[in-house]
Amino acid sequence: MQITPDTVVYVDEAGAETPDHGLFAVVRFESGNRSKSPVTTTAGKGGFRWKTPDGNTVKAGNSKGAGSIAAVGFSEGGPDISPGTYQVDTVAFDITAAEKGGTLVYVDGDGVAFRWKIPSTSSGSTAAALKSALR
Numbered sequence: 457m458q459i460t461p462d463t464v465v466y467v468d469e470a471g472a473e474t475p476d477h478g479l480f481a482v483v484r485f486e487s488g489n490r491s492k493s494p495v496t497t498t499a500g501k502g503g504f505r506w507k508t509p510d511g512n513t514v515k516a517g518n519s520k521g522a523g524s525i526a527a528v529g530f531s532e533g534g535p536d537i538s539p540g541t542y543q544v545d546t547v548a549f550d551i552t553a554a555e556k557g558g559t560l561v562y563v564d565g566d567g568v569a570f571r572w573k574i575p576s577t578s579s580g581s582t583a584a585a586l587k588s589a590l591r
Contacts, residue, residue, distance in 0.1 A: 457495050457537070458488040459562050461572050463580025466556055470590040473521035475550045480522055481506060482548045483560055483574065484530055484586055489537040496565070497535045503563050504547045507571075508555040519550035527589040530582075546586070 463484040470480055483504075489495045497503060504516040517523030525548040537543055551558070557576025563569045578587065 461485040488542040507559040522550040
């Protein structure tokens with residue numbers, strides 16, 4: 457399993473959803489399966505977390521709004537990934553403005569944690585398109 461986050465956007469609303477803490481941090485990522493067998497990500501089972509600059513941990517979908525975000529065109533399926541394929545999805549966190557620029561943490565099914573430093577401003581190859589899909 458290969459997880460590659462490539463875009464983050466910070467928005468104060470997503471469709472009809474508003475954040476409890478002031479902002480949604482929405483991260484686009486690709487999940488890739490380079491094996492010869494199907495694999496299942498832990499994304500829907502708490503596999504993603506946001507480590508804030510001050511050290512707090514925020515679980516993905518930590519509010520009703522963050523758990524309901526579905527960016528049109530940015531979700532290609534569920535947690536099961538066929539051999540030799542990639543799919544795109546998003547994960548959302550309800551955070552405060554001070555918690556921007558955190559570290560994205562993904563814990564796989566074996567309990568191994570992978571970390572990526574996330575910029576404190578919206579950025580990435582699909583930032584504009586993702587922001588538009590969240591309106």
